[in-house]
Amino acid sequence: MFQLISDGITYLTAQSGESLLRLFWFVAIFEFPRYTLSFVSVAALAFRTNATAAPYRGKVSVLIAGHNEEDSIERCVRSLHEQSRPPDEIIVVSDGSTDRMPEKLRELQDAGLIKEGHCTHVRSGKSAGVNLALARATGEIVVNVDCDCTFDRHAIRNILEPFADPRVGAVSGNIVARNATHSLVTAFQAIEYLITISQGKQAADLTGQVSCVSGAFGAFRSKALRGIGGLDAGGGEDLDATLSLRKAGWKAVFAPESICYTDVPESLGVLVRQRFRWERDAVHLRYRKHRELLNPFSSRFSIRELLHELDFLVFNLGSAVIFPFYIVWLIATFEELGLIILLAAQVGMMVLEFFVFCMAALVTPRVNALGLFPYVPGFSLFNGFVMRFVRLGAYLEEWIFEASYRDTYVPQKVHRVRR
């Protein structure tokens, strides 16, 4: 074993730059550019003038749609009232809840904590629930939140700031894992959220490429959201709505200072199921529902949309699909030495990821990232070997079986007829 490693090191150190690229082409294509972009964006962020915009003066409605959320709805509503800029109205829809959520809503309404609470008797799905709430909302801005979210004191104030720009139709909040220290899996996700959301979306924002306004915490100009008919049926409605808004010409931006906390899945099983759902929905939406964005002959086609489409195509889809081929190629070409090369590649990625994490922590000062540092090497392995295959599985499943039409997040009656 040691012999093998020392052989490997000898072999690698003997390579020239060009031959190294030939060995690590996967990293060079699918990983390195992404990190480079991050470096650039953080550098750019450092130069961005952080002028505090004037507080947004319009009326703000918060919309919450939940199914069986009797335990979390009150905490969520109360945390909204704790905001430095409390919402002007809160409208909650209990989507076919079978627990005590309807009674809870009545209590909240009687206590004056929410303006309206509506309860459907049968489940309609989150999109329909939000649409019902949207119809009742009177604010110029509507903020969608999930029941299980709690908020930083200034989250609403900060998510409203970008609306000063009249072209902005949607603003995504910054999602942070609340239960980072619960288990290894949650720690990895906390790191992932920091890198892909807190830092990743900030980078995307620089180039106008925010393509998903998080469903857990996102704000919309009501006019814009009503213009696209509210949310559509099916999963991934946040990505769906954002793509629709972008198609309609609205800007989607990211508000890094607007922080919302949520519990991430605590066991691997739940996490895997969640990611299968997300990735399936992403594939379905990007390559089926909104496929004209990739069609150069479509009237909807634009460079602006092409960038985030390519980003997803290369760094998400490509890296997952090509990776098995890379491993097979390594083993076939270098036999035992292939493993060493793979290991070396992973070490290199760890170093890169460590830097990226440092930068993410730097641009998200509100999150105490120090405690997460020991998990970064593990995260790198987890992300590179486990989650990549989870994504691959999800893509294949969706491609072959259209599994997104079966997930239980959306009622079956809706799956049957939705696009």
Place this chain on the structure above:
Amino acid sequence: MTTATAFPLESDAGTGIARRILVAEDSPTTHEILKLLLSQRGHQVDIATDGEQALEALRSNRYDVALLDFHLPKMDGLQVATAIRQEAHDQPVPRLIAITADVEGLLAHPGDCDNFDHVLPKPLDIYQVARVVEEQAEIADIEVEAPRPAPTAPIAAEHATVPRSPFEDLGYNLLTWPGDMEAGRLSARAMQASLGDPRFDGILVKAPVSVEQLGALWHTKALYVLPIVDLTGDLGPVADIDGSKLTALDRVQLDQVLRDFHDRRARLHRDLRFSVDLAEQLVGRAFVSNRPLKPAYDPHSKWLVSYDVALSAAVVAREAESLCERGLMRRVFFDRFHVCPGCDSLRLHVREECGQCHSADLEEEQYLHHFRCAHQGPEPDFRRGDKLVCPKCRYELTHFGFDYDRPGSMVVCHACGHAASEPAVGFVCLDCGSHTDSELAPPRDVYTYHLTDDGVGFAEHGQSLLGSASQAVRFAELPLELVIALNAAAKKFNETHEPFTLINIVYSNEREVVAQQGARAFVKARDLFIENLRSSLNSETDLVVKGQSHDFVLVGGSKPDQAKADFDLLLVRAENTLRHDIDPSFQAFGPEDFA
């Protein structure tokens, strides 16, 4: 050194006017005590021991009041009364009061018995005697101005506006409203009835009257236990008999009700019959009417209910609650109301309303869910003539359950536009017009009140049943024989300082034994117990007297402390041979207690 008062009645101050009174009574004990009692109150008392003597005295002297024993030697009280009235013609006659152990026998001669102004049942209640005598004398004073009509003839002439009712000719002795009772005024007959005269059958309400006006009944002693016969039909459950619905065929029913009231009134202890305490009166009323204090819905009352007595619901509830606390009544839930916090009215208009603006102008709107595009909104938005078209995607909805469904509804307020999944419930007070949210209007429970066993016992045995009253001897309860002996002992004590002790024996288990073994068993056990006591006491100095519910021993020559110690042993010994545990206990009173 304290001075024992010769007679306890002195504490009850008289009216101050000295009256001349004739007592016709053959029993020396009785006339002795009556003389003692009345003369101590400042009246001048003459004694007659037979009927002829009495008639002679009445002819030759002018008396204010004459107490006539019904059973007198030579000529009975009734004959004396009849004779004196016939002789008098238009001349004033003293107030004539019959004393009898046989009230029913006296009442059996309705015509003749009208010659009496009042009837006092035996055994005599010494408090009542003094009061009746004095009040009868006052009635006589009133009648000097308005000459006395025959007791059964109501003062109809004065009230030409209220025609005579056929009920008044049925042979009952009914007080009338108006007539005998009106706001602030009572006729002589009514006053007499208020003294507990057993000859009165009830109160006939001939003209519309409010419950508040009838409330005067409760201030006038024994009037409250008379049944109310309502000819107007307006009193509803407040009346004991709804005369407006009775026909001649219902005579039997009327008879029955009046008789039941009579019987139960006779069983009601005098403590309650003459009580001025409203709560106690309610016990009496429930006992006499033999029914619980029962509420009935009444839209005219601010309380939305009326009880079946001539008192407002609020008063009944307040008093009955205090009785529940005392264990004399128990309550049974009737209904729950909500109260206007502003004016305490229960007349609230309940309605579904908007939670924001309290308008009742609400409409329920169903919403549709179009599965395909997730649009969910009110049905009118989908309506295009008879078609349902999704406002978001223009897709026509044709297949319920496949294209769309109706997941719920919301209540929309036309006044302010607010919508909620369910309407709020609010109250508007019909009395003060103010609005109250349903949860802010406190509930008020209304109960039916039943007499408990203790309550029935209290009605039958009076204060003696209650713990508080047993702390002191109640002179009103003492048998005359004992009063005389006590009087003698007190006199002796004042002169020679020879102490005495009055022992009051109470039987705590009376009701249990009666309930389990029957009344006879208890009476036998108690008799045996008293006999045992008597045989172990010194018959020369000690006197054992049986009372109504208590028994008494007057021990001469010893102070309470000594007597107590001796008596403890005696009690145990006397109790030994009894078959039933009647649980006798006693209290001892010395001369100081009579100060």
